[in-house]
Amino acid sequence: MxxxxxxxxxxxxxxxxxxxxxxxxxxxxxxxxxxxxxxxxxxxxxxxxxxxxxxxxxxxxxxxxxxxxxxxxxxxxxxxxxxxxxxxxxxxxxxxxxxxxxxxxxxxxxxxxxxxxxxxxxxxxxxxxxxxxxxxxxxxxxxxxxxxxxxxxxxxxxxxxxxxxxxxxxxxxxxxxxxCGFSTGYGAAINTAKVTPGSTCAIFGLGGVGLSAVMGCKIAGASRIIAIDINSEKFTKAKALGATDCLNPRDLDKPIQEVIIELTNGGVDFALDCAGGPETMKATLDCTTVGWGSCTFIGVAPGDNGLNISPETLIMGRTINGSYFGGWKSIDSVPKLVTDYKNKKFxxxxxxxxxxxxxxxxxxxxxxxxxxxxxxxxxx
The missing domain is CATH 3.90.180.10 (Medium-chain alcohol dehydrogenases, catalytic domain)
Incomplete structure (x- = not known):
């Protein structure tokens, strides 16, 4: 029956x-x-x-x-x-x-x-x-x-x-x-941030979404991908997927954004927050370069009250993006992503x-x- x-x-x-x-x-x-x-x-x-x-x-x-x-x-x-x-x-x-x-x-x-x-x-x-x-x-x-x-x-x-x-x-x-996870992180880099060849990137949070964002930045041709997490055990996988540098904020003697600015001669071209929370959101925005720095928010923490942003931060040329499901039009895009996986694109x-x-x-x-x-x- x-x-x-x-x-x-x-x-x-x-x-x-x-x-x-x-x-x-x-x-x-x-x-x-x-x-x-x-x-x-x-x-x-x-x-x-x-x-x-x-x-x-x-x-x-x-x-x-x-x-x-x-x-x-x-x-x-x-x-x-x-x-x-x-x-x-x-x-x-x-x-x-x-x-x-x-x-x-x-x-x-x-x-x-x-x-x-x-x-x-x-x-x-x-x-x-x-x-x-x-x-x-x-x-x-x-x-x-x-x-x-x-x-x-x-x-x-x-x-x-x-x-x-x-x-x-x-x-x-x-x-x-x-x-969810893969499409969200990968698409945030490819579709929302629109990471460019030769660019520098910072990715905050190395869960499934963050590691997928690492893959997206690598496939987009980024020359430097800085992966950030408070759990250093995730760094081996991040490097295997394309990260060039890994930083644990708890191991540093100054704010993570200051370290990234020093490493990249003024800040990264693209920063993606895959963790959420006001501290991480602020660091993600602050570590981008003046002039054209792009910040993409993906992660949301429970009880998150948002972020206070000074107008000067944006007047100096930075932009903020939000990404939901990686910007993919779902019914159109998901079958193509499945085919890309079968073809070993990621x-x-x-x-x-x-x-x-x-x-x-x-x-x-x-x-x-x-x-x-x-x-x-x-x-x-």
């Missing part, structure tokens, strides 16, 4: 409240409605954003919720009106929708769809489907979706503007990283430090929070 049109019972990781470990629960996943797709998730990875949503400092979260936003799977069934995929297709669910109809999707200037432009917070949005109901139930209670995709569930339901069909021979245990394997069964998700969170992992892949 097939599952189409029926409720599917499966396991998922539910966050019942902030500050507590996720609970592996049996959940009920309803069939997809019009313009929706139900997906069987094969592999999903952890990102710091998944930790942010359960951090008590993050006030915008909805509970109970099924987190997860970096996954890949196979279409189980489709609702009425779906034309872009069929059952059996391999797909990557996307927290960055692309309707291809709104003024934003029709513009080459942004990858922010109108669906996202209307929300107050990009992490806490898309908590319900289009009809303002959930497709998840657990213990008789509706469970919120997360960023429109909730990949910490063996089955999930997404809108047809929130997924990309990918090559049939794609390795789902690797291309799941294209759903190395996703280097980002994977652990592979665990899904039931060990809290162990994966511990590894991430302790700085012992870059990306942990969870397999259902």
């Amino acid at each position: 097939g599952t189409k049109g029926k409720i599917i019972k499966c396991k998922a990781a539910v966050a019942w409240e902030a500050g507590k470990p996720l609970c592996i629960e049996e959940v009920e996943v309803a069939p997809p409605k019009a313009h929706e797709i139900r997906i069987r998730i094969i592999a999903t990875a952890l990102c710091h954003t998944d930790a942010h949503v359960i951090n008590p400092k993050f006030k915008e979260a909805f509970f109970p919720v099924i987190p997860g936003h970096e996954g890949a799977g196979i279409v189980e069934s489709i609702g009425p009106g779906v034309t872009n995929v069929k059952p059996g297709d391999k797909v990557i669910p996307l927290y960055t929708p692309q309707c291809r109809k709104c003024k934003f999707c029709l513009s080459p200037l942004t990858n922010i769809c109108e669906k996202l432009s209307q929300v107050k917070h990009p992490i806490a949005d898309q908590e319900l489907m289009e009809d303002k109901t959930s497709r998840f139930t657990c213990k008789g209670k509706p469970i919120y979706h997360f960023m429109g995709i909730s990949t910490f569930s063996q089955y999930t339901v997404v809108s047809d503007i929130n997924l990309a069909k990918i090559d049939d021979d794609a390795n789902l245990e690797r291309v799941c990283l294209i759903g 190395d996703l394997d280097a980002l994977v430090t652990h592979t665990l069964p899904f039931d060990k998700i809290n162990e994966a969170f511990d590894l991430m929070n302790q700085g012992k992992s870059i990306r942990t892949i969870l397999i259902f």
